[in-house]
Amino acid sequence: MHSGGLTFSNDSFSDSDTLAVVQAPGAQGARINYGNSTIDRWGYGVTSALSPYHENRIALDINDLENDVELKSTSAVAVPRQGSVVFADFETVQGQSAIMNITRSDGKNIPFAADIYDGKAMSLVMVGQGGQALFVVLSSREISALNGSEQSKPVSCLAHYQQSPEAEKIAQSIILNGIPVSDSVTTRVVK
Template identity: 55%
Template sequence: MVNMNSSGNSEDNLLNYSVNTGYTMNKTGSDLASVGGYASYDSQWGSWSASSSFDTDKSRQYSLSTDGGFVLHSGGLTFSNDSFSSSDTIVLVKAPGAKGARINSSGSSVDRWGYGVTSSLSPYRENTISLDIEDMDGDVELKSTSTIAVPRDGAILFANFETDQGRSAIINMSRSDNKTLPFAAEVYEGDAPIGNMGQDGQAFVRGINDAGELIVRWYEEGRPQSCRAAYQFPAQPATLPGSQTLVLSNVICRISNRN
C-alpha cells in the first residue's frame, strides 16, 4: 500500500484544503487506486466545507456542509461564520464603510453594509472588541479600533465604531516664500479642519473635493500665520500603491494676510 497526502491553507487562514491518494496492490491482480480531497472556507456568510473521494472499483462519496449564524436587528440581517445559539454571548459591530475589517482576529468580518457579528466573548469578564483593518476594502478612517465590554451570559452587545468615509489624499505643498510649512500645521477647507501637515511639506487630508482652496494655519513667534493653496485633481488622479489615497504634487501655498 502506498499513500500520499498534501495539505495547505491560504495566507489569511480562511481557506484550508487537503488531497490524498492511495494505491493498494492485491495478490489477485485487482489493484485498487483511490483519491480524495477536502476543503473548508470561512466566509462572512458562514463556514463551508466539502469533501469527495473515489476509487477504481467505482466507489464514490461526496459531502457538503455549512455552519454559521445570523442576527436580525434594526439595521438589517447580519450573517456570521460563527455558530451560536440564543444563550451565547455575542457582539454586533457597526463600522460604516469598514467592509472586510476582521472582528477580534476571528473569521468574522464587517460586511458591505457596515455590520459584523461574532460570539468570541467570555461572559462576566473584561473583553476587548477590536477591528483588524489590514484586510479592510474601503478608504475609511476608524476613530478607534477597539473598545472594552463586560457582558452578561447570553447578552447581545452593540459596539459602534465611528468612521470617517471622506476621501483621503496626500498633497505635497510648498510655500510661496520658499520656506517649509511647519509640521503639524492645521489644514482647512473653508471653516472645516480636514488634516495636518506632515514632514517635508506633505499634508494628509480627508474629505477633500475634486477642486477647491486649502488654508494652512500655524503660529510663528506667537503670531497666527496662514497660506492658501488652490488645488484640482486630474480626471484620473495618482494614488498611493495598494491604497485608494489620492496623491497631488506641486501645490503652491501662497502666504496670506488673512488668517
C-alpha cells in the same frame, strides 16, 4: 438580526453566548479582533468571542481596509452581561483619499504637525514630514486652512486645490503635488 438588517457570521454560537454587532459603514473586509469575523459589504459584522461581566475591547484591524475609508476610532469598550448582544458603532468617513504635498509661497514646507482643517473648521489631519498630508477628501474641490506656529507665533493660511482626473495614484490614493498656500486665495489645478 438587528436594527440594520440581518448579518451572518463565520463564528458559531448558541443562544446563551455573548455577542457584539459591530457597525462600521464602508469598512468592508476589516477584521474584528474577537473571533474570525469581518465587516461585510453593508458595514456590519458579528462576533461571539466576548467575555461576559468583563471589559472587552472590540477593535478593527485596518490592515486590509481600503484607503478611501477613515475610521475615527479603531476600538470600542463593552462590558456585556451573559447572553446579551451589545452594539459597537465605529464612525467612518468615506471619500477619495489624497496625499497632498503642500508648500508655502516662498517654497518652504508647511511646518511638521501643523493642523489642517476643512472649510467647516473640522480637523482633518496633521502635516507630516516634508509637508505631506494623507487624508480622505469629501469632494473634488475643497479649501483647507492650515494652522501652525513659526518662531513661536501662530500662523495660518489657505490652500485651494482642484482634483485632476489624470492625477497620479498610489493604491487608491491620489497624489496632489505642489499645492501652494498663501495668505491670499489661490487656485491651481494639479496634474
